Amino acid sequence: MSKNGNHASDKTPVIFYSAKWCAYCHQLQKYLDSNDITYEYLDVDVEANQQSMLEASGGRYLIPTLVINGEVYQNPPGPLVKELVNGRQQ
């Protein structure tokens, strides 16, 4: 399992829609990495990723968008993400 999160394992229930230019995304990514939370990183500058994010979020253009166990969270606080994935990833 990759610690930097770019290659999530099959077990990982977190999808992380992000972009290079997004300050909130950088901060959340640092938090996820420092808490060993793995995720699948999808850059919304790639059209297909942006489309799948919009489908997941019901048309809401906001990042970071996370899909955790199928539930969508937009710009969630790091500690909440940790709480939501804790049971699954520890």
Add this chain to the structure above:
Amino acid sequence: MEDSNNMKKTTVLMVGAGPSALAASVYTTREHIETVLVEKGVIGGLAAITDKIDNYPGFAEGIAGLELADQLQKQAERFGAKIELGEVKSIEKIGEDILVKTTDGDYSAEAVLLATGSDYKKLSVPGEKEFYGRGVHYCATCDGAFYKDKKIIVVGGGNSAAQESLFLTRFSNDITVLVRSEWRASDVLVEEVENHDAITVEMGWQVSEIVGEDNKVARVVATHLETDKTKEFAADGVFVFVGLKPNTDFIKNSKIELDDYGFIKTDSNLQTTIPGVFASGDVRSGATMQIASAVGEGATAALKLRMYLENKHRAK
């Protein structure tokens, strides 16, 4: 450190981790004063979400906001500042110490710095809340890239509106700025906006509604203040920059005095009406809303705070 009631203890607690608190924490931690910063949003505050900062001294070619925020954070952490993510909910002086309640537990601190800055004001018109994220936005550097080659309306006439409109020209060449009465931005910015081929400026329009179709923004309805005429402006995205309001809701019920606009009043030592509680940066009454001044006030507050702690310990 944690006591038996799970109350965490620190010498200094700073509310917010924007430029002001980060600068202050460099000063306190270099003096080996234990310092915890509690941040509810993004480390670096508004500076972190500003595209490029051209007027912060020391960077001849300007610096990206995200880069400045990163450097400020690293510098503060190098000396031992501890940054926690969470939101401060209340502050109260109990005896000699200050009780700070956060979403991530309670702290007891000997001194506190309030450096919570300000947040975007809303238009408070129908459709604004409903279409937030579906065409309504408050941060061009955060969300502007979603509007590549789309029609954008910017609402506002201050420095932020002007600066953010110019930033949005990276993505769109169809931007209309609706200014309610007159420009309140610097002449340099206004000139740049008005001469930009991708931007049209419409003066005198007050937005009354944001209307959507298919679950996303379709147009903005506005009334002209002089002619009373109502017009609909087609839009894929609406970026609202109609000013900032201080982040002081969490101290509204405390003994800290605020001015008529909700900013924190301080004396010449940057101390609030509660001894041991200081304030600096954009949230302070009389602030000049610039990173350089927020950083300068942070340094001043840290030095005054140190004097406060020294006097307190000497008196014991």
